[in-house]
Amino acid sequence: NWQAAIYDLNEIVKYDASHFDARLYRGRCYFQLGNWARALEDISAAIHLNPNDPSPFYYRACLLRKQYPKAALQDFSVSLLLDDSYDNRHSFLHRGILYMALDRHEDALVDFASVLQLDKNLACAHCNIGVVHLTRTEYFDRAVKHFSDAVKSEPNYTRAYICRAQAYEKMKNYKQALLDFTRAIHMSPNNHHLWVYRGKVLLLMGRTKEAAAAVEQTSKVADMKQVAIQQQSMIYGFLRDHNKTVAALQQTARMKPTGPVLFLLGKAQMKAGLLHEAIKNFNQALEVMLPWHHKQKMPKETADVYLSLGMAHLEVGQNQQALNALNQAIHIKPKNPEIR
Incomplete structure (x- = not known):
């Protein structure tokens, strides 16, 4: 209950505006409610109150990463200078994701590797390394290995199955690609895109009738008329x-x-x-x-x-x-x- 938490924290700040924890936690509550201006104000105040704590730098970086990526990179880096241990591993993770968004994929790989040195079972880090190899380096065998490691760490991680299927498709291993897309559909049956992906693989395997049936399934799970039309166009494209x-x-x-x-x-x-x-x-x-x-x-x-x-x-x-x-x-x- 973020609003109730803000009410209680307001009482603390009213009596002590320099209370570090109150400003930091209230900023995080505002963040959760989408009140970006107040969240930024409180988290920045927390940084001024205790510039040696890595947490507010991390949270401010998360707040800034979409609109001000350079400032976010700086905050993630300061947070990691203050603490590069297991407790702050998510700064490595999110800085790596930000590097990917900025097309700095070599830097991203370094950060994701740093995450895995601290926590080898973090599925998201494995998956993001796999995505870099899938989309940039085109080392598809390495991509498959990291997606598989992500699945081992988190067996219900749908994204890892989807990405691994796409890597197998690039390698023309359509049987394994079909298997992974089918697994992803079992975990997320209402995701109409997965039916399209599965239909595409079936078409590449020459199983045209099954491909049409799979992709047409999108019209049964899609909620919006416009989405259904777009999926219909994809069906015809595959055929x-x-x-x-x-x-x-x-x-x-x-x-x-x-x-x-x-x-x-x-x-x-x-x-x-x-x-x-x-x-x-x-x-x-x-x-x-x-x-x-x-x-x-x-x-x-x-x-x-x-x-x-x-x-x-x-x-x-x-x-x-x-x-x-x-x-x-x-x-x-x-x-x-x-x-x-």
Whole structure:
């Protein structure tokens, strides 16, 4: 009961505004209630009252990591300078997660390894190392090992099964991928995405009828009409019925013309041979995703849109427009080998 806790802590602060524990715990309560401004005020006050305690630096870093990642990194680092023991292992974990969000994957691996030196059974750390190897280094065998270690540490950790299945899929070990997606569905039967993933693997195995049946199951577990339409488009995509994919995504785009939906629609139109329509929707997606202020950087997701736009221009013989789009993709995501 966070609000009741705040009421009691207010009484303590009223009589002693320099009470370290009261300010720290009240800040944590505000954090839980989503009152970020008051949480930041109390936790910062706790830091000033006792700058040698690692806890408030950790909690302030958790509070700042979305909007002010550089400040959060600094707070996590200070917390670890004050205490790099088992008791503060979550600072290593969350700093590693923040490094991943900032595309500093080598630094992330170091932090996750530090976590496991302190607590070898922390499933989340194993899983995050596996994700780095799955998505960045492409050492899929290492990824599988860490996902398996995560499962050993926490047998009901659904995310580890899903990630391991994706690694097996990359390795073309479809039998094991299917087994892990099926296990994940048993643990989370209402997750419609899992049915889609399972259907995709069945399709790769050549079991087309089972694939269609598995993916169509999404319509029975999805709550929102829009989600059902998107899943329907994925069904048709897996079955390589590109015209029906386009029709389903067009219906979604009419309801909610977001950048990702318009991008998917453009990609489906390319597969269906509707190149000029695809170019139009890629451009619309970029307009939607354009930052509101000209000094802001383009989101990294737009690099993929520019890449597809460039490929579509190439297909219709518009070489200069293709070059312009591909240059933009490289500018936004220069380290992406696929774009180069």
